[in-house]
Amino acid sequence: MSIVQCVPNFSEGMNQEVVEKIVEAIRSVEGIKVLDYSSDKDHNRTVVTLVGSKEKIVEGVFQGAKKAAELIDMTTHKGEHPRMGATDVIPFIPIKDVTMEECIDLARTLGQRIGEELKIPVYLYEKAASATHRTNLAKVRKGEYEGLQEKMQEDKWKPDYGPSAFNPKSGATAVGARMPLVAFNVNLDTNNIDIANKIAKNVRHAGGGLHSVKAMGVELKERGIVQISMNMVDYKKTPLYRAKELIKVEAQRYGVSVIGSEVIGLVPMDALIETVDYYLGLEEFKKDQILENRLFQG
Amino acid sequence: MSIVQCVPNFSEGMNQEVVEKIVEAIRSVEGIKVLDYSSDKDHNRTVVTLVGSKEKIVEGVFQGAKKAAELIDMTTHKGEHPRMGATDVIPFIPIKDVTMEECIDLARTLGQRIGEELKIPVYLYEKAASATHRTNLAKVRKGEYEGLQEKMQEDKWKPDYGPSAFNPKSGATAVGARMPLVAFNVNLDTNNIDIANKIAKNVRHAGGGLHSVKAMGVELKERGIVQISMNMVDYKKTPLYRAKELIKVEAQRYGVSVIGSEVIGLVPMDALIETVDYYLGLEEFKKDQILENRLFQG
Numbered sequence: 001m002s003i004v005q006c007v008p009n010f011s012e013g014m015n016q017e018v019v020e021k022i023v024e025a026i027r028s029v030e031g032i033k034v035l036d037y038s039s040d041k042d043h044n045r046t047v048v049t050l051v052g053s054k055e056k057i058v059e060g061v062f063q064g065a066k067k068a069a070e071l072i073d074m075t076t077h078k079g080e081h082p083r084m085g086a087t088d089v090i091p092f093i094p095i096k097d098v099t100m101e102e103c104i105d106l107a108r109t110l111g112q113r114i115g116e117e118l119k120i121p122v123y124l125y126e127k128a129a130s131a132t133h134r135t136n137l138a139k140v141r142k143g144e145y146e147g148l149q150e151k152m153q154e155d156k157w158k159p160d161y162g163p164s165a166f167n168p169k170s171g172a173t174a175v176g177a178r179m180p181l182v183a184f185n186v187n188l189d190t191n192n193i194d195i196a197n198k199i200a201k202n203v204r205h206a207g208g209g210l211h212s213v214k215a216m217g218v219e220l221k222e223r224g225i226v227q228i229s230m231n232m233v234d235y236k237k238t239p240l241y242r243a244k245e246l247i248k249v250e251a252q253r254y255g256v257s258v259i260g261s262e263v264i265g266l267v268p269m270d271a272l273i274e275t276v277d278y279y280l281g282l283e284e285f286k287k288d289q290i291l292e293n294r295l296f297q298g
Numbered sequence: 299m300s301i302v303q304c305v306p307n308f309s310e311g312m313n314q315e316v317v318e319k320i321v322e323a324i325r326s327v328e329g330i331k332v333l334d335y336s337s338d339k340d341h342n343r344t345v346v347t348l349v350g351s352k353e354k355i356v357e358g359v360f361q362g363a364k365k366a367a368e369l370i371d372m373t374t375h376k377g378e379h380p381r382m383g384a385t386d387v388i389p390f391i392p393i394k395d396v397t398m399e400e401c402i403d404l405a406r407t408l409g410q411r412i413g414e415e416l417k418i419p420v421y422l423y424e425k426a427a428s429a430t431h432r433t434n435l436a437k438v439r440k441g442e443y444e445g446l447q448e449k450m451q452e453d454k455w456k457p458d459y460g461p462s463a464f465n466p467k468s469g470a471t472a473v474g475a476r477m478p479l480v481a482f483n484v485n486l487d488t489n490n491i492d493i494a495n496k497i498a499k500n501v502r503h504a505g506g507g508l509h510s511v512k513a514m515g516v517e518l519k520e521r522g523i524v525q526i527s528m529n530m531v532d533y534k535k536t537p538l539y540r541a542k543e544l545i546k547v548e549a550q551r552y553g554v555s556v557i558g559s560e561v562i563g564l565v566p567m568d569a570l571i572e573t574v575d576y577y578l579g580l581e582e583f584k585k586d587q588i589l590e591n592r593l594f595q596g
Binding site: 003005033035051095096180187240241244258259260261262263265266267268269272273275276279280281282283284285289290291292294295 | 303331349394478485538539542564578580
């Protein structure tokens with residue numbers, strides 16, 4: 001069975017009754033499992049994590065977006081987090097037995113439904129973007145809800161789906177596809193934050209380092225050590241082991257050692273298997289050799 | 299959801315119709331999944347691999363044993379593999395969210411049902427054994443079907459469940475609990491089988507090496523290399539990484555390197571996670587951080 005993850009962000013984080021109704025609408029779809037949801041009052045925003053097969057996931061998140069369109073009024077919304085719509089962003093994330101291409105198709109299918117059935121303008125973003133300048137979510141959302149009516153008039157920012165007219169109550173929704181993000185931190189046996197910052201700079205993509213890695217140095221004051229805190233934004237391009245081993249190599253020049261690591265939050269099994277595969281030097285290991293993977297097939 | 303694996307062996311490997319009926323009886327139980335079954339004509343024996351939750355697994359394998367009691371007649375059975383009953387052995391194997399203690403309970407529950415409902419003598423073995431001398435399956439089965447009637451008269455070999463009288467049609471069944479076996483081979487960059495044999499001897503438990511590891515040297519003639527072929531009979535006692543790293547250390551004295559490895563057949567996810575955990579030096583990683591593990595809970 002395929003597994004697609006979806007992490008819709010809704011512009012309501014204060015009224016718990018509204019939040020529960022949106023989550024309930026998602027849960028009401030058979031085959032959908034809500035793994036987590038959390039609201040932030042200052043951001044006035046709720047992030048829901050759900051999973052389902054590629055056949056079911058669109059219906060699940062659509063029901064959430066429909067309920068949000070009904071219950072959230074953007075004309076009175078205030079919050080610290082940038083936002084442009086009642087359902088603000090919806091990324092689809094491939095987890096198991098589903099390709100990125102298929103997740104892009106899911107984004108398009110959902111975008112079209114939100115546009116046509118809910119009359120909400122939709123922008124495709126990240127891997128699903130219809131043009132390069134729409135890849136980056138921050139750019140798509142720039143100007144936020146307050147600037148949307150004007151922005152939509154520009155040719156460059158015509159919505160991908162839905163009405164070309166502004167929808168005051170619901171704003172607009174960004175629907176996209178991206179790889180799962182793995183939060184991976186590597187600990188060093190020094191309290192020197194300068195060393196951590198130098199290593200982080202050499203390891204991260206922006207510094208000339210590894211593809212799809214964001215990294216920064218962090219002090220763990222209680223433990224008296226420092227850490228390279230990373231976001232692995234595409235574990236297929238750069239697996240966990242490569243980041244850890246490169247940090248080890250970079251740390252050597254300072255006489256510093258890696259003393260441990262941590263994975264924060266959820267990680268797809270695949271990301272760990274890539275790492276077993278490397279360290280054991282497995283030849284031709286197939287994922288369906290993992291007993292659990294055989295269990296939920298067909 | 300818990301996952302228990304069960305690998306019953308039936309004394310029929312020639313009559314495919316009988317084999318299919320036994321497998322069908324197992325499959326007819328809701329919640330049971332038959333992952334694999336294969337028959338050997340020389341052994342005149344079929345090995346079925348099924349999985350199910352701890353609530354369902356006993357019913358699944360019981361239905362198979364019941365059908366085997368109906369369709370297999372041990373009075374006429376011939377085959378190269380040692381055997382003492384129509385359903386010869388039934389090991390329960392903990393895979394996920396289930397303890398060895400619980401698997402021992404499953405063995406007892408099933409043993410009692412087979413004894414009472416099918417009137418077949420049952421011996422508990424391995425981790426489920428009711429006495430030390432019954433732990434080893436080869437000893438329980440010694441004398442085979444032909445010697446069973448006499449063996450059952452000895453106080454030492456009174457069955458754990460079922461009639462104390464010999465059942466000529468069905469013989470006896472051994473029901474037990476054990477850890478999953480992982481077939482793990484490590485390849486070396488030499489064609490010298492003596493080196494492989496020496497390393498295998500130092501690594502395996504019988505040679506003073508690692509607990510729960512069976513190992514032997516094997517030539518891969520086509521590739522011109524040798525291999526340490528291992529059965530990891532308890533990956534919690536000796537994880538895969540430890541065997542690989544010890545082979546690396548032992549190989550060094552011969553100037554030989556590890557050039558790869560392979561896992562043959564099925565492996566529980568847990569056995570791979572132990573290995574990721576070691577190589578990344580993960581601190582406090584919890585298995586429910588693996589997204590797939592969250593999916594099938596509750």
